[in-house]
Amino acid sequence: MSRRRFLGLAGIGALALGPIRLWAVPPAASGTKFVLVLLRGGYDAASLLVPFVSTLYYESRPNISIPRPNGADPDAAVALDSYWGLHPALGSSVFALYQQRQALFVPYAGSQDQSRSHFHAQDVLELGQGYGARLDYGSGFLNRLVELLGPVHGGAVSFTENLPLVFKGNVMVSNRGLKGQPKNPFNARQIDLLEQMYRGNELAEGVHHGLETRRQMSAAQEEEMVTSARGAVNPMGFEREARRMARLMAANSSYAIGFVDVGGWDTHVHQGAARGALSDRVRSLGVGLAGFAEEMGDAWRNTVLIVISEFGRTFRENGDRGTDHGHGTVVWVLGGGISGGCTAGEQIGVSAGTLFQDRDLPVLNEYRSLLGYVFTRLYALSASDLAFVFPGAAPGRYTFL
Amino acid sequence: MCSVFRSCTRFEPVQSLLALAAALLLRAVAAAAQPAADDLRAINRLTYGVNDASVEAYASVGRASFWAQQLQFVGDAALPQEALAAVDAMTISRVPARDIVGAYEEEARGLKEVADGEARKAKHKALNERYRFVTEEAQRRHLIRALYSRNQLQEQLTWFWFNHFNVFQGKDKVRLLVADYEEHAIRPHVFGRFRDLLLATIMHPAMLVYLDNAQNAAGRINENYARELLELHTLGVDGGYTQQDVQELARILTGVGVSMDAKPIKLPPRLRGYYVAQGMFVFNPHRHDFGEKTFLHHRITGRGFDEVAEVADILCAEPATAHFISSKLAVYFMGDAPPANVVQRMQDSFLASGGNIARTLRALFDSSEFWRDDYLGKKFKDPVQYVLSALRLTYDGRVITNYKPALNWLHALGEPLYGHQTPDGYGLRQKDWASSEQMTTRFEIARRFSNAGGRLFGPPETEDSEAAHTGDLQTDIDRSRVFARLQSLLGPQTVQALSQARDTREWTALLLSAPEFMYR
Numbered sequence: 003m004s005r006r007r008f009l010g011l012a013g014i015g016a017l018a019l020g021p022i023r024l025w026a027v028p029p030a031a032s033g034t035k036f037v038l039v040l041l042r043g044g045y046d047a048a049s050l051l052v053p054f055v056s057t058l059y060y061e062s063r064p065n066i067s068i069p070r071p072n073g074a075d076p077d078a079a080v081a082l083d084s085y086w087g088l089h090p091a092l093g094s095s096v097f098a099l100y101q102q103r104q105a106l107f108v109p110y111a112g113s114q115d116q117s118r119s120h121f122h123a124q125d126v127l128e129l130g131q132g133y134g135a136r137l138d139y140g141s142g143f144l145n146r147l148v149e150l151l152g153p154v155h156g157g158a159v160s161f162t163e164n165l166p167l168v169f170k171g172n173v174m175v176s177n178r179g180l181k182g183q184p185k186n187p188f189n190a191r192q193i194d195l196l197e198q199m200y201r202g203n204e205l206a207e208g209v210h211h212g213l214e215t216r217r218q219m220s221a222a223q224e225e226e227m228v229t230s231a232r233g234a235v236n237p238m239g240f241e242r243e244a245r246r247m248a249r250l251m252a253a254n255s256s257y258a259i260g261f262v263d264v265g266g267w268d269t270h271v272h273q274g275a276a277r278g279a280l281s282d283r284v285r286s287l288g289v290g291l292a293g294f295a296e297e298m299g300d301a302w303r304n305t306v307l308i309v310i311s312e313f314g315r316t317f318r319e320n321g322d323r324g325t326d327h328g329h330g331t332v333v334w335v336l337g338g339g340i341s342g343g344c345t346a347g348e349q350i351g352v353s354a355g356t357l358f359q360d361r362d363l364p365v366l367n368e369y370r371s372l373l374g375y376v377f378t379r380l381y382a383l384s385a386s387d388l389a390f391v392f393p394g395a396a397p398g399r400y401t402f403l
Numbered sequence: 404m405c406s407v408f409r410s411c412t413r414f415e416p417v418q419s420l421l422a423l424a425a426a427l428l429l430r431a432v433a434a435a436a437q438p439a440a441d442d443l444r445a446i447n448r449l450t451y452g453v454n455d456a457s458v459e460a461y462a463s464v465g466r467a468s469f470w471a472q473q474l475q476f477v478g479d480a481a482l483p484q485e486a487l488a489a490v491d492a493m494t495i496s497r498v499p500a501r502d503i504v505g506a507y508e509e510e511a512r513g514l515k516e517v518a519d520g521e522a523r524k525a526k527h528k529a530l531n532e533r534y535r536f537v538t539e540e541a542q543r544r545h546l547i548r549a550l551y552s553r554n555q556l557q558e559q560l561t562w563f564w565f566n567h568f569n570v571f572q573g574k575d576k577v578r579l580l581v582a583d584y585e586e587h588a589i590r591p592h593v594f595g596r597f598r599d600l601l602l603a604t605i606m607h608p609a610m611l612v613y614l615d616n617a618q619n620a621a622g623r624i625n626e627n628y629a630r631e632l633l634e635l636h637t638l639g640v641d642g643g644y645t646q647q648d649v650q651e652l653a654r655i656l657t658g659v660g661v662s663m664d665a666k667p668i669k670l671p672p673r674l675r676g677y678y679v680a681q682g683m684f685v686f687n688p689h690r691h692d693f694g695e696k697t698f699l700h701h702r703i704t705g706r707g708f709d710e711v712a713e714v715a716d717i718l719c720a721e722p723a724t725a726h727f728i729s730s731k732l733a734v735y736f737m738g739d740a741p742p743a744n745v746v747q748r749m750q751d752s753f754l755a756s757g758g759n760i761a762r763t764l765r766a767l768f769d770s771s772e773f774w775r776d777d778y779l780g781k782k783f784k785d786p787v788q789y790v791l792s793a794l795r796l797t798y799d800g801r802v803i804t805n806y807k808p809a810l811n812w813l814h815a816l817g818e819p820l821y822g823h824q825t826p827d828g829y830g831l832r833q834k835d836w837a838s839s840e841q842m843t844t845r846f847e848i849a850r851r852f853s854n855a856g857g858r859l860f861g862p863p864e865t866e867d868s869e870a871a872h873t874g875d876l877q878t879d880i881d882r883s884r885v886f887a888r889l890q891s892l893l894g895p896q897t898v899q900a901l902s903q904a905r906d907t908r909e910w911t912a913l914l915l916s917a918p919e920f921m922y923r
Contacts, residue, residue, distance in 0.1 A: 321623020
């Protein structure tokens, strides 16, 4: 019996089926929250995690390197250990989480795709099927995860205007962008009429979910307006979006798995160093993530948030004080219950000999095995469960969960 | 009881007569104005949606001529007088882009003398605000043509090719250039040779600024444009090129750039013969890598801009390009998964005709599969098609004067004109658009739509002014005419829901929310 069939039966007393295990996860684990943040555009990981002992780093980036750690210099990298320094724009946000062991970084990570094409690399990453010749656009890995876990665990939600590939597949996942001011303009009779027109149509489920999500979100929005009326400063940009996400996820057991994407990382020209365009984006992202952690409240303890990008960028700066499409990136792992405050995964020193194709950071920690480890731990997945989500991938040897 | 019964029977013949008369009348109206479902689907597919003009044109020449007549560029000759006057009155129609950019640059230079940093910033912002008219006029012009042009294929292809060679108005000075880009690099070539279209985009400052090639120089390579040119514009990501080809193409493209200030470039005598300038486009041999290159197994002799022309020829003769372009056109016009034999026939036409786009499209419309039920009426509309078809249906026959609401709807639905940030352009398939959020947003817009008449035909709004409502919905949308136009496409569930609408406003909202209206 296929998993899709399970789902179909779930609503009509599937528990009566007896010995068959319906869902991989016992209901006890259902407080777990997982969030994927995809930085679209290939962010410059070598500016996030600075190999400050590497002379190659400073030679390769005469105009865009982050200075070595130096307590007196606010523009200097913040030392994480004796090898890596963090971008100073994260000093007050994600670094604070790191100090509380609620954040860690996996360098030399990412997808093995070598196209250096944003679109192809994002598709490969979101589909999560590995690196075969042909992509099957039928389902993304988060949709397969939701399908595997089943409704006992709670559902998923995409905080985007359009449903991303990672969530496409057999299970209906609703989406709702949180950048604007949502309101629900339909009354119950109108909702009935709309749903009536779509009965039997392929879009019926989406229409139903859309109207239902709209109703829930507008209720949450009203709460936000009440909160902000008490004198709180209204955050802007990604922080506002991230805080809204957290409020919805914390309050709603059916939002167990969330996704959001953040664009603007394709820094071919004048990316800046400790200050400048890239620094501003990194700061805004960090403040948003810290805001998310805060807003989750108690639920943060059971939350794991992953930040990933489709690829890293060239290790050397280009002729325009920017960087071009590269390979290895740095994955961030955040969560109230993780053993953070470190870097994780396979590492190798940065030198001319270790660069991939003599231009990019290599990928030693493939993202599917990293996420495979996370899912296996969070949801007690068996090897065959994981094979359903990430065919051909085994969980990596990490210890942070 | 008895009397009631009797009175009923007494009235019955009269009612029957009335019903008969009404039915006859309806049939007469239907015969004159209401095409069969298949014809409606055909019109919906070949245009931005049925309206009176398209139904009449289709009825008078028949299906085959209806599309065949449109396969040539006629520019604004296909616009009705009132729409043409609106386009002609625009600044972008009267002032060349070069002069607009020149005036902007001059003002910007003046700001450099403002000593105070904050004051300068504020003035710069105000300057950019003032020049926003370029993009706004371009958006308006695009909508006017799309809504009212009799050559609907020409206008759809203008959108399609702009999207294929996408540039984003929000990057640097692209906003000053989009109007000219669409008008001169894209539109004249939409039915012509693909090579001419490709070369026109390579030589347009909007593209060169957008994909950073303006900065690409010998010894300071920026491979951004080279990669997208292969992946997105010609061969496609599976088109068989390598990282080496990307790097070599980037070298070939060195020196291909922009000069906004019209100052002549000083060159040593040996390089002067290689200099190329056309409007704001400049090929600066001083920045070019004159070394020999190997590109897609061709040896390219270093000789300046002619290398680029050679590369355009090579790329347009590649079967991978023919396939990539043909299947993208088929996806846009036919369906998300067009049959392989149709794409093959298009591809053969493309290669046999030296990349002639009209011939490639002819192969598509000539195929019997295109008109089959499994494709016709099954293509999910993207937001542009959704909004335009709604406007053409409900507010037919009057030229809109205020495009702000329509632009806002496109924005809310995630497909603003010139607003796609990345070079891949907007997605063309159902999976790219038919999300739950998209559906609810369409329902919301459908709701606002029906009382937008006052604004649509009121005075043009600028970004920050909300003009007062001057019209009244009830007189704006002719419910029976609109219903007659679509009736043969509507299923019983929709008809049933429509019958429960409380007023015209709700009726219109439901009709534009109906599943039948989401597909073309």
